[in-house]
Amino acid sequence: MKPIPFNNRxxxxxxxxxxxxxxxxxxDPGLVIFNDALGNALGLPDTGQGAERCAAxxxxxxxxxxxxPVAMAYAGHQFGHFVPQLGDGRALLLGQVETAEGxxxxxxLKGSGRTAFSRNGDGRAALGPVLREYLVSEAMxxxxxxxxxxxxxxxxxxxxxxxxxxxxxxxxxxxRSFVRVGTFEYFASRGDIAAVTKLADYVIACNYPAxxxxxxxxxxxxxxVIERQAALIARWMQFGFIHGVMNTxxxxxxxxxxxxxxxxxxxxxxxxxxxxxxxxxxxxxxxxQPNIGLWNLTRLAESLLPLLSExxxxxxESAKAALGKYAGLYATAWxxxxxxxxxxxxxxxxxxxxxxxxxxxxxxxxxxFTLTFHHLSGLTIEPADSDRDLHDLFSDPGAIGxxxxxxxxxxxxxQSDDAGRQASMQAANPVFIPRNHRIEAAIRAAEDHGDxxxxxxxxxxxxxxxxxxxxxxxxxxxxxxxxxxxxxxxGT
Numbered sequence: 001m002k003p004i005p006f007n008n009r010x011x012x013x014x015x016x017x018x019x020x021x022x023x024x025x026x027x028d029p030g031l032v033i034f035n036d037a038l039g040n041a042l043g044l045p046d047t048g049q050g051a052e053r054c055a056a057x058x059x060x061x062x063x064x065x066x067x068x069p070v071a072m073a074y075a076g077h078q079f080g081h082f083v084p085q086l087g088d089g090r091a092l093l094l095g096q097v098e099t100a101e102g103x104x105x106x107x108x109l110k111g112s113g114r115t116a117f118s119r120n121g122d123g124r125a126a127l128g129p130v131l132r133e134y135l136v137s138e139a140m141x142x143x144x145x146x147x148x149x150x151x152x153x154x155x156x157x158x159x160x161x162x163x164x165x166x167x168x169x170x171x172x173x174x175x176r177s178f179v180r181v182g183t184f185e186y187f188a189s190r191g192d193i194a195a196v197t198k199l200a201d202y203v204i205a206c207n208y209p210a211x212x213x214x215x216x217x218x219x220x221x222x223x224x225v226i227e228r229q230a231a232l233i234a235r236w237m238q239f240g241f242i243h244g245v246m247n248t249x250x251x252x253x254x255x256x257x258x259x260x261x262x263x264x265x266x267x268x269x270x271x272x273x274x275x276x277x278x279x280x281x282x283x284x285x286x287x288x289q290p291n292i293g294l295w296n297l298t299r300l301a302e303s304l305l306p307l308l309s310e311x312x313x314x315x316x317e318s319a320k321a322a323l324g325k326y327a328g329l330y331a332t333a334w335x336x337x338x339x340x341x342x343x344x345x346x347x348x349x350x351x352x353x354x355x356x357x358x359x360x361x362x363x364x365x366x367x368x369f370t371l372t373f374h375h376l377s378g379l380t381i382e383p384a385d386s387d388r389d390l391h392d393l394f395s396d397p398g399a400i401g402x403x404x405x406x407x408x409x410x411x412x413x414x415q416s417d418d419a420g421r422q423a424s425m426q427a428a429n430p431v432f433i434p435r436n437h438r439i440e441a442a443i444r445a446a447e448d449h450g451d452x453x454x455x456x457x458x459x460x461x462x463x464x465x466x467x468x469x470x471x472x473x474x475x476x477x478x479x480x481x482x483x484x485x486x487x488x489x490x491g492t
Contacts (some may be wrong), residue, residue: 005043006066006095009104013202016187016195018070023060023092024113024123026168028157031055032452033134033459035151038174042097042105042151058152058172060092060112067094071115075189076182076249077299079283084189086182086249087117090124093178104206106178107151111170124160128443129490130169131455133260135442137173139434139462140257145235146228147257148175167447175256177207181300182249188303197307207254216318218307223322226297228255230326233293234333237286238341239433240266240369244276244488246284246292248299261490265433267478269362269369275436277487290334294326340428341373342407343421346414354410358403365394368478370433377425379404380418381411430465432475434458436485 010017031051056062063069071088078086091110098104110133111125130153140147156168179199187195200218204211214220232255236243243250244262252258262276266286273286284292301319308315338355339347362372375390387404391397411421438458445454461475468476479485 004064004066004095004107005097006064006068007098007104008066008068008095009202009206010072010093010096010106011068011070013198016073016192017199018072018093019087019116020069021071021092021113021115022063022069023109025061026059026156026158026170028155029055029059029061029170030155030157031058032131032153032155032169032446033456034058035138035149038149038151041099042107042174043100054152055154058109059154059156059170060109064094069094069109071117072178072183073117073186074180074182074249075186076180076247077185077296078247078249079279079281082185082189085117085186086119087186088115089118089121090115094172104176106175108173108175108178109170110173111156111168122160124156124158124168125170126160126162126166127155127169127447128166129261130154130171131443131446132263132439132488133171133173135439135455135459135462136260136263136434137257138459139465140241142463142465143239143430143433145239145241145257146232146255148173148252148260150174175252175258176254177203177252177256178258179203179253180249180258181251181253181296181303182247183253184300184303185248193306196303200304200307203253216308218304219318219322222301222304222308222319223325225253225255225300226322226326227329229293229297230329231255231333232257233290234330234337236289237334238337238428239430240269240286242266242273242275242284242286243289244279244284245490246289246296248296251293251296253300262488264436264485264488266369267435267484268366269359269372270366271359271363275485275488277489290330293330294323297326298323337428340424342376343411343416343425344414345416345421345424348410354406357406361394361399361403365396365399367393367400370430371476371478373425373429374431374476376404377422377429380422381408381416383408427466431468432461432465432472434462435475435479436488437479437483438475440485 031054034054057064069092072093073087075084076086092112094107096106114123134150134153137147137150151172151174154170158168159165160168204221208224211217211220242264250259264275266273271287274282301323305315308318371393378386394400442455442458445451461472
């Protein structure tokens with residue numbers, strides 16, 4: 001296997017930022033899948049050539065040359081309650097590489113054994129959550145949502161104890177950064193301003209070099225992270241995605257979706273949909289995600305206050321001004337995306353009302369989120385037989401019929417062209433998403449029977465989400481009543 005061209009910058013921050021830890025070997029590593037395209041982008045063109053060697057490296061059994069594995073330290077607000085020390089309890093930053101385009105990327109094992117931050121945990125991952133993260137993170141990439149990537153999934157030949165014994169797995173993740181809001185909180189809560197400064201300088205150097213040219217680089221950093229997060233959550237909302245655990249330790253400073261635990265894409269639409277088994281009060285429900293994004297960013301701003309100005313009052317005012325832009329940034333990003341999804345080619349004052357009315361009808365009649373927009377993409381400016389596919393999604397077809405009349409009136413006013421509008425809408429509205437019941441079927445086949453064909457077939461379909469595929473029509477469909485997944489679970 002070609003050596004990984006590590007260029008490790010995080011370890012240069014010093015021992016306060018991590019605990020040096022080697023992966024714990026596993027009994028019998030086996031390669032489930034290697035992401036050849038991502039490997040090539042990282043400069044690892046030969047990594048996928050030898051399954052045995054690949055399994056050894058990405059299980060942690062064979063430490064590649066140049067790797068400097070560390071468990072990263074961080075804190076976090078978990079469901080609103082601050083925990084001063086969390087850290088990578090079952091993950092390791094192997095090292096960093098720089099792509100041919102000059103982009104810094106972190107390579108991260110998850111499920112690689114105990115660390116100094118394991119808090120009595122076993123440091124392992126069950127195979128099911130590994131497969132879920134691989135499927136969903138790579139689907140998000142193809143949908144066009146900023147995300148951590150999946151490089152490899154490995155079986156360990158061992159079992160992990162959860163509510164029952166389950167097959168173990170390790171996933172290798174890649175991201176522009178695994179620094180989190182909680183990483184800043186870790187040092188800020190200790191009053192270690194020097195470390196906060198060092199961390200901010202590191203993030204600026206690796207992820208936001210343009211901030212260095214600002215009059216106040218740290219305020220520019222805060223502002224940029226706010227912009228990235230507002231845009232990211234708007235994308236989640238446009239696809240009916242629910243992260244499930246938006247704790248501050250699960251918010252990436254790079255503006256990427258991170259930590260795919262009890263995440264889910266909605267089937268039927270509900271404003272307050274919750275899947276996560278640990279979100280008992282709906283703190284991270286679908287419609288709460290934008291507000292939680294601002295709540296988390298406020299914790300980041302608090303951590304950065306000493307860097308914004310030597311004058312505390314001035315620092316607070318700067319942070320407030322930056323945070324005050326979040327709502328507008330989010331609203332603009334969401335509405336622009338929803339205009340594209342609904343085929344509105346111009347901006348009108350009543351666009352938000354028109355779109356919100358559609359969402360309300362979907363909520364009332366429990367219409368499938370993805371199929372509603374997919375079938376809307378096929379409608380013409382004049383009523384036609386294709387209307388039936390959309391109407392059949394609603395318990396009261398008359399309700400959506402009235403809305404489509406208003407929608408068509410709007411399209412006529414802007415002289416919308418059917419072919420051009422449909423093409424634009426179909427490029428924004430996927431045919432296929434990683435539906436919960438399909439993921440669960442893939443996990444059950446793998447965990448219960450050692451059959452990975454269901455996983456591979458689903459993964460293949462999700463690599464081309466915006467176009468119908470021969471023989472894949474079943475992957476479009478929502479679950480039958482006995483297939484509905486009511487709860488999703490984290491892997492701890």
